[in-house]
Amino acid sequence: xxxxxxxxxxxxxxxxxxxxxxxxxxxxxxxxxxxxxxxxxxxxxxxxxxxxxxxxxxxxxxxxxxxxxxxxxxxxxxxxxxxxxxxxxxxxxxxxxxxxxxxxxxxxxxxxxxxxxxxxxxxxxxxxxxxxxxxxxxxxxxxxxxxxxxxxxxxxxxxxxxxxxxxxxxxxxxxxxxxxxxxxxxxxxxxxxxxxxxxxxxxxxxxxxxxxxxxxxxxxxxxxxxxxxxxxxxxxxxxxxxxxxxxxxxxxxxxxxxxxxxxxxxxxxxxxxxxxxxxxxxxxxxxxxxxxxxxxxxxxxxxxxxxxxxxxxxxxxxxxxxxxxxxxxxxxxxxxxxxxxxxxxxxxxxxxxxxxxxxxxxxxxxxxxxxxxxxxxxxxxxxxxxxx
Amino acid sequence: xxxxxxxxxxxxxxxxxxxxxxxxxxxxxxxxxxxxxxxxxxxxxxxxxxxxxxxxxxxxxxxxxxxxxxxxxxxxxxxxxxxxxxxxxxxxxxxxxxxxxxxxxxxxxxxxxxxxxxxxxxxxxxxxxxxxxxxxxxxxxxxxxxxxxxxxxxxxx
Numbered sequence: 001x002x003x004x005x006x007x008x009x010x011x012x013x014x015x016x017x018x019x020x021x022x023x024x025x026x027x028x029x030x031x032x033x034x035x036x037x038x039x040x041x042x043x044x045x046x047x048x049x050x051x052x053x054x055x056x057x058x059x060x061x062x063x064x065x066x067x068x069x070x071x072x073x074x075x076x077x078x079x080x081x082x083x084x085x086x087x088x089x090x091x092x093x094x095x096x097x098x099x100x101x102x103x104x105x106x107x108x109x110x111x112x113x114x115x116x117x118x119x120x121x122x123x124x125x126x127x128x129x130x131x132x133x134x135x136x137x138x139x140x141x142x143x144x145x146x147x148x149x150x151x152x153x154x155x156x157x158x159x160x161x162x163x164x165x166x167x168x169x170x171x172x173x174x175x176x177x178x179x180x181x182x183x184x185x186x187x188x189x190x191x192x193x194x195x196x197x198x199x200x201x202x203x204x205x206x207x208x209x210x211x212x213x214x215x216x217x218x219x220x221x222x223x224x225x226x227x228x229x230x231x232x233x234x235x236x237x238x239x240x241x242x243x244x245x246x247x248x249x250x251x252x253x254x255x256x257x258x259x260x261x262x263x264x265x266x267x268x269x270x271x272x273x274x275x276x277x278x279x280x281x282x283x284x285x286x287x288x289x290x291x292x293x294x295x296x297x298x299x300x301x302x303x304x305x306x307x308x309x310x311x312x313x314x315x316x317x318x319x320x321x322x323x324x325x326x327x328x329x330x331x332x333x334x335x336x337x338x339x340x341x342x343x344x345x346x347x348x349x350x351x352x353x354x355x356x357x358x359x360x361x362x363x364x365x366x367x368x369x370x371x372x373x374x375x376x377x378x379x380x381x382x383x384x385x386x387x388x
Numbered sequence: 389x390x391x392x393x394x395x396x397x398x399x400x401x402x403x404x405x406x407x408x409x410x411x412x413x414x415x416x417x418x419x420x421x422x423x424x425x426x427x428x429x430x431x432x433x434x435x436x437x438x439x440x441x442x443x444x445x446x447x448x449x450x451x452x453x454x455x456x457x458x459x460x461x462x463x464x465x466x467x468x469x470x471x472x473x474x475x476x477x478x479x480x481x482x483x484x485x486x487x488x489x490x491x492x493x494x495x496x497x498x499x500x501x502x503x504x505x506x507x508x509x510x511x512x513x514x515x516x517x518x519x520x521x522x523x524x525x526x527x528x529x530x531x532x533x534x535x536x537x538x539x540x541x542x543x544x545x
Contacts, residue, residue, distance in 0.1 A: 121475035150467030250497030
């Protein structure tokens with residue numbers, strides 16, 4: 001199982017349209033923040049893990065070379081991990097492996113994206129080979145809407161019910177974002193505004209879809225020895241899971257999404273979780289699309305298949321509900337893709353250390369962080385706890 | 389943080405690199421098939437699944453496949469989406485319907501377009517296009533050995 005692994009802290013940038021900084025300066029903002037928050041010296045880190053979404057997004061290949069200085073990696077080993085949308089959780093898992101293996105005591109983990117400098121959907125399209133699938137998959141909204149559509153029909157969910165549940169998620173998350181100082185889009189929406197917004201990929205409308213954000217996130221992963229030396233409250237990694245499907249979109253079942261199910265079960269098994277809805281206190285689910293968020297509740301066993309809409313409308317997954325989902329406002333309000341999954345881990349760590357501020361879930365001891373990536377192909381899950 | 393774009397210098401750049409992507413033998417045969425209005429799939433000798441497009445190996449059993457069969461040009465819609473937005477370099481122009489189609493006698497979904505219907509009103513499209521609906525391949529007159537030699541799949545009346 002490896003050695004226990006702690007998370008000492010995180011640094012998130014302000015998100016938005018960040019033309020006020022160059023890309024390396026944006027990364028520096030997050031890296032400086034994590035060292036300042038934890039009081040750790042950059043000289044003490046053993047190595048760096050860095051990642052983004054595909055390099056076509058930046059127009060510069062191997063950005064970990066470009067950012068070597070601001071990552072404080074000069075003279076140290078550096079790894080790049082890149083799994084599209086799930087990059088952030090893959091980064092956290094890479095940092096976890098490095099510490100758990102005993103090969104390092106202190107690792108800096110950083111994810112970033114400056115999405116306003118490139119074209120996210122054009123980049124997503126290059127994840128697809130140019131012979132066949134590229135012509136039919138209209139970026140992220142296209143594939144994830146198609147997935148949700150198949151799921152809705154499979155489980156006989158009436159269109160008005162999924163619309164109502166998606167609208168509630170959109171209103172709640174955009175409202176929750178006001179309590180997160182790092183969130184990008186904060187908005188008080190009405191049902192009419194959400195239900196009548198511009199169509200992106202029918203039936204998904206504008207407020208069902210995440211923004212494109214510039215931002216970075218940095219975290220410090222540490223051995224028990226390094227955590228003790230710090231002498232502050234830390235989060236502990238209790239479980240990790242990562243799982244993928246076959247490459248071709250049509251080869252695997254996306255409605256009962258096998259890799260989402262297996263990534264969560266791997267993490268639950270390692271963390272000893274039998275009933276996630278009862279045992280988790282808060283979950284940061286990767287939710288760039290309201291319709292797809294509901295599908296994750298079911299794949300992660302928060303409820304049975306076909307139940308997510310009803311339970312969402314009853315408030316089970318709201319801020320005051322049985323299992324609050326994405327009290328940070330989630331991906332729906334802030335999406336700097338290479339950093340987004342790491343933001344989920346950072347938020348999950350803030351929750352179990354009681355440092356989430358205005359969006360703290362009182363007494364949270366166990367949290368889940370999740371990210372998904374590729375053309376409906378990969379899922380990563382990490383469970384954090386307040387106790388080792 | 390909303391900064392004003394015009395307050396800062398912006399360098400406009402575009403990376404464009406030519407590629408020569410090899411089809412290999414299996415896909416050369418598949419795309420040649422499209423030229424003669426045939427859709428070829430492969431049957432795995434171990435799990436017996438019929439996969440389309442053609443494969444040189446089964447992604448689950450991981451054995452080589454050499455059993456090529458012509459599959460049906462009719463099938464049923466499993467999932468679909470109507471795309472209403474456009475981005476840089478988008479190879480198919482909106483509005484269009486992308487769909488997962490289970491061709492008769494096959495064991496995976498074929499990804500293609502659903503067309504031959506009026507796409508101007510999303511609510512009307514929603515009433516027309518249904519999961520489970522039978523569709524059939526419509527071919528372009530001039531074929532190039534390309535996936536879009538199939539113009540789209542249209543509802544079977």
